[in-house]
Amino acid sequence: MSTTKLFLRGVADMRRFPLPQLCTLLTVCMVALLAGTGLLILHNVQTEVLRTQAQARFQIYWKVGADLTAVEAQWADLKRAPGIAEVSTFTPRAALSELMRGLAPRTSGGALTGAEGNASSGEDFSWLEGDNPLPATALVSFNIPPDEQPEPWMGRMYARLKGLDGVEQVTYNPTQLTLATGWIALVQKAAWPALGFFALVVGLVVGNTLKLMMLARKDEVEILSLVGARPWFIRAPLFANGVVQGLCGSLLSLVCLKFLQSWLRSVLDVPPLFLKVEFLPLWQSLALVLATTCVAGLASLIAARK
Amino acid sequence: MSTTKLFLRGVADMRRFPLPQLCTLLTVCMVALLAGTGLLILHNVQTEVLRTQAQARFQIYWKVGADLTAVEAQWADLKRAPGIAEVSTFTPRAALSELMRGLAPRTSGGALTGAEGNASSGEDFSWLEGDNPLPATALVSFNIPPDEQPEPWMGRMYARLKGLDGVEQVTYNPTQLTLATGWIALVQKAAWPALGFFALVVGLVVGNTLKLMMLARKDEVEILSLVGARPWFIRAPLFANGVVQGLCGSLLSLVCLKFLQSWLRSVLDVPPLFLKVEFLPLWQSLALVLATTCVAGLASLIAARK
Amino acid sequence: MVHLEHVNLTLGGAQALKDVTLHVERGEFVFLTGPSGAGKTTLLRVLYGDLKPKSGAADVAGVDLMRLRGVQLPELRRKVAVVFQDFKVLPERTVFENIAIALEVRGVSSVSIDRRVRAVIRALDLEERSYAPCRELSGGEQQRVAIARSMVVNPELILADEPTGNLDSDLSRHLIELFKQFNTYGTTIIMATHNREVLSWAPEARQVHLVRGEIKPPPPGSPGSVLDTKPIIGGSL
Amino acid sequence: MVHLEHVNLTLGGAQALKDVTLHVERGEFVFLTGPSGAGKTTLLRVLYGDLKPKSGAADVAGVDLMRLRGVQLPELRRKVAVVFQDFKVLPERTVFENIAIALEVRGVSSVSIDRRVRAVIRALDLEERSYAPCRELSGGEQQRVAIARSMVVNPELILADEPTGNLDSDLSRHLIELFKQFNTYGTTIIMATHNREVLSWAPEARQVHLVRGEIKPPPPGSPGSVLDTKPIIGGSL
Ligand SMILES: Nc1ncnc2c1ncn2[C@@H]1O[C@H](COP(=O)(O)OP(=O)(O)OP(=O)(O)O)[C@@H](O)[C@H]1O
Numbered sequence A, B: 001m002s003t004t005k006l007f008l009r010g011v012a013d014m015r016r017f018p019l020p021q022l023c024t025l026l027t028v029c030m031v032a033l034l035a036g037t038g039l040l041i042l043h044n045v046q047t048e049v050l051r052t053q054a055q056a057r058f059q060i061y062w063k064v065g066a067d068l069t070a071v072e073a074q075w076a077d078l079k080r081a082p083g084i085a086e087v088s089t090f091t092p093r094a095a096l097s098e099l100m101r102g103l104a105p106r107t108s109g110g111a112l113t114g115a116e117g118n119a120s121s122g123e124d125f126s127w128l129e130g131d132n133p134l135p136a137t138a139l140v141s142f143n144i145p146p147d148e149q150p151e152p153w154m155g156r157m158y159a160r161l162k163g164l165d166g167v168e169q170v171t172y173n174p175t176q177l178t179l180a181t182g183w184i185a186l187v188q189k190a191a192w193p194a195l196g197f198f199a200l201v202v203g204l205v206v207g208n209t210l211k212l213m214m215l216a217r218k219d220e221v222e223i224l225s226l227v228g229a230r231p232w233f234i235r236a237p238l239f240a241n242g243v244v245q246g247l248c249g250s251l252l253s254l255v256c257l258k259f260l261q262s263w264l265r266s267v268l269d270v271p272p273l274f275l276k277v278e279f280l281p282l283w284q285s286l287a288l289v290l291a292t293t294c295v296a297g298l299a300s301l302i303a304a305r306k
Numbered sequence C, D: 001m002v003h004l005e006h007v008n009l010t011l012g013g014a015q016a017l018k019d020v021t022l023h024v025e026r027g028e029f030v031f032l033t034g035p036s037g038a039g040k041t042t043l044l045r046v047l048y049g050d051l052k053p054k055s056g057a058a059d060v061a062g063v064d065l066m067r068l069r070g071v072q073l074p075e076l077r078r079k080v081a082v083v084f085q086d087f088k089v090l091p092e093r094t095v096f097e098n099i100a101i102a103l104e105v106r107g108v109s110s111v112s113i114d115r116r117v118r119a120v121i122r123a124l125d126l127e128e129r130s131y132a133p134c135r136e137l138s139g140g141e142q143q144r145v146a147i148a149r150s151m152v153v154n155p156e157l158i159l160a161d162e163p164t165g166n167l168d169s170d171l172s173r174h175l176i177e178l179f180k181q182f183n184t185y186g187t188t189i190i191m192a193t194h195n196r197e198v199l200s201w202a203p204e205a206r207q208v209h210l211v212r213g214e215i216k217p218p219p220p221g222s223p224g225s226v227l228d229t230k231p232i233i234g235g236s237l
């Protein structure tokens, strides 16, 4: 009998224990869904962190009382500079009002909330407008070129910005980078044990189920061997069964994951979080399906041996 | 034969399929561990949110040029006020330097990181020290009395602070409260589906395993019934088996969870996070063990019926 | 003990028992004969409540089989012991445990279990294999375990389905002697068998002959029919 | 075909086969007799490679059993067909499937499978039950399925363990005729049996008598010993 036929027989045989097969399918689906959720979280955290990591922010202070027209021309230049991601500019007056907001009660949600909060409580800092001692400032974010080491690149950019006409001081925050690196390290530290753990659960669930299914069918295996079947003749249908379980279970889990993601997005993409939860990239989805299928197939092969 | 004897027999019978029993135990343990991890996260988020929710922060601005000695006396009074949680005070000079820091590049980690960042990049705002237009300010946090409605209480507190001598303006952020309420709503919205999902997985895993174990032992069940055993005689040992699986699995998972928590604490209780991950309270640990045991016992009873 | 009136039963679309009327009194010894697939096992399964007749009246050991409900089934099976054609022993349990199980489900004390199990093990010459798991037994040994399990409970009725299929002549003869002994102490025995020799060893027993689900007179050449002195009750003759 | 020299085997601590020397030539018909637990099934298990002797020399159909390795086992089992004492049919599969399986594992084309399976089903009078799952068969029907499965592959050697235990006289006789027919076409047959009648139906067959794992001369009263014309080869007599 050809291997294809044996595989088909294995798939056809799945009808024979419909309930355990369904249970196993659901269990595989759920465990794959858990792994998928883990990946989803990881992927989104990673995206978020990478977006932050690849950018460098500089705060540029011009001299107090510098000519505002000249400064504004420099600002226009800055906005056209290569690799620029974001430029926020503040005239001395705008800076003062922004600063006062910065001091206002703020939640962990960040500046945005603070701004909102101020708006809602109707604050007014006009009473502060006296003799403004603040300089013109700009907050500039660059995308760090991917082929550059971040630290030296930031040093060079710092020197360039410091050298601009009328600039008094430039500050930047190297710890931001450290923090991003720290996040990645943390994620990676947690990711591997977590994914390993998920793989272990998938393997245990599928393997255990197939092992028990084997136990329930051990007479059949014994008889096949007694009438002269080669090992592959016995194992191929089981292998097909395991693979189909893994494949269907993980595909089903992707569908569930899609629903989960839509729901999470609808829940999280609201003020004050504005987290746009993205779906897994194609290669991760495929990897999930492939990994589950492989683990299931492997587990079925192991379960099928004596 | 007494029920105790039947139970003991069920436990003794577990030796007969050692591998599937071990696999099942591990699977139960892991699924319970997942549920426990979910609870752990929930519990810690809840604790964090509740701590934030119960506090109200007010920013008090004194008049520009107010007498600093009088203001400092008021500060001392504030620090002794009932229900006070935290007071941060800023002289005009301290405020300016703090404000400048607030404008410096900052990560999502919050003001603390900003301060650190500035320190590390060795910033110096002394060049700004001219004619300081800023007022004396204080940031005051109160614990909202648990028997009070937060919103009206904050309104009354606002009026009291506004009435203090020499105070120009008081701001507070009611959205912080909304945010906390929003978090709790979110957690609760996500918690029930998540816990339901975990229970489903536990049930499926245990039920499926025991069902298959039944299938592998169906001859035994049939023979017992043929020689005149009452249903309970057949089911009690299986029930004992399921209960022992659930109990041992969930207890083991608590041990694992303790390790996970220690690890998470060691990883997360570092700058800039300072998250002190706490272990589950006793009642939640007990609930986890009880729920897993019940689900496993129930699943075994269901698996034992024809 | 057994009262069947016009019992009909369909299995998988085919009529497995056709209008079977059979009365067996307490203390009788009845042989059930007939070709392979005649319905002997099916009839026995009806008697221990494993199959429910489609129509007719059936009463075994005072239990109405047509109205058998969940709780009554264990009661019936405590009065009726069965030796199954395919033995139905637990392969992982020892000989002792397999026999003791029938007493355990009846709540017999362990001292008494020990004594009674040892006695039947001796009677069936299984002493050497007492503590071997049944999967390690020979076919004939397994069959004897199944027989021992039915005898140990001292039932009102023993249903034995081909109990000598895997036993040699000497053991078969010994077994029939044991059954006859039980019979003289009042146990009713219904035994399905193919073996003509076995029929000749219990000439006083009645023979009920099944053909395609119907009770028919035994074929004239068979030992049972020659030796049978009682009239065949029921059947559509 | 079968060559055993001083074969010894221990099972669970006890010596199940003691110094067994047995030679069976191609085309012979051999009865294996002996009391229950004598080692008949054990000897057959050695012959189909299920048990490995502890010592001695063993060769079946050209395969050296003492050096049997993984890949050779399926080869041996394609030459040797077995009728098991406990049938070993798949309860969920139909009669047809149970018989066909032996051809499927040999890679026979489905057209040929169909033809050959139908032929043995007819020969064993199972036509009515062809598409019933085996769990719904009577004991005798299951036994015939097991026999059909061994015959359908046209093996070099048939090992039959008590193949008439659940068959009545007529079917048993028919079966022996079938086996004799196979035998005349060159298939070697070794059949374990308790049934004296069966021995008398094949008077030309040789009888090998086992007692407690040893080959002994058959008891003088048994039909086999009376009718056996060939000398008993091997054994410690
Ligand atoms: N569950 C079932 N479904 C369908 N048909 C069945 C079922 N059980 C038995 N049969 C059929 O009913 C008929 C009678 O079976 P039964 O087992 O009673 O025969 P028997 O007299 O015991 O035969 P044997 O001597 O071979 O054991 C057979 O043809 C059998 O195939």
Ligand SMILES: Nc1ncnc2c1ncn2[C@@H]1O[C@H](COP(=O)(O)OP(=O)(O)OP(=O)(O)O)[C@@H](O)[C@H]1O
Pocket: C129, C135, C136, C137, C138, C139, C140, C141, C166, D011, D012, D013, D016, D034, D035, D036, D037, D038, D039, D040, D041, D042, D043, D085
């Ligand atoms: N796996 C095993 N482990 C231990 N002892 C075994 C095992 N298999 C068989 N035996 C013992 O070996 C002896 C021979 O068994 P075997 O099955 O060969 O007997 P047999 O001649 O076929 O008897 P029967 O006619 O009852 O089938 C028996 O006493 C049996 O209990």
Ligand SMILES: [Mg+2]
Pocket: C040, C041, C042, C085, C161, D138, D139, D140
């Ligand atoms: Mg039968």
Ligand SMILES: [Mg+2]
Pocket: C138, C139, C140, D040, D041, D042, D085, D161
């Ligand atoms: Mg045997």
